[in-house]
Amino acid sequence: MKTNIVIALLDIAQKPDASMSTSLITTRRICRIFGQRADAIRSERRAIRREAGKLRAFLPFTTSRIDELQQQATEHRRAERDDLRKVLGAFGRSLMLDTEGLMDGLGFDRVCDLLGVNTVEREAARKDGVNGLAELVFAHSLEDSAARRGQEWNDAPLFNACQVAFNNFIRECPEHLLPDPFAPGAPFGPKLPPTLSIVGK
Structure with a gap:
């Protein structure tokens, strides 16, 4: 049934006469459906792994069965999961680059309305100079913030799509082009010495 919904969307x-608002709404809905499918596959795999975990109490007699279940969990709906991740990654990449020009075409407030951004966080984002779709959805993760009400966990559909795209980028980008996270001043590297300056007299 959800396949029919995706086709309809x-x-x-x-x-030809679809507006940018319609495009963003349908994209969110499709990403939500695909995200739910991916979550269902993940839950089914987890259930198989839990079954294997229960058999660990009877080792070494259950070694072969545990291995079978682990393999089954890995292979369970693998092709479908890979396809979902490809599609979500493509949507996420399009959103990160804003290939449709949604932010320019719709404006900050309309995009925030369509994404369900909390009024308070919307104004804070405006003051911080947030003006890109990627910043709004991914960097600041404000999508559905009106519904989350300050919860840190974010499971918004466009955020998840952007996360898949970001993970793909990190995995596929040539290593020499990625910044070193352990370099001085980087998140996991040593802190840089403070910059000293002379204060005016």
């Missing part, structure tokens, strides 16, 4: 988004 794609048909709506691809209409």
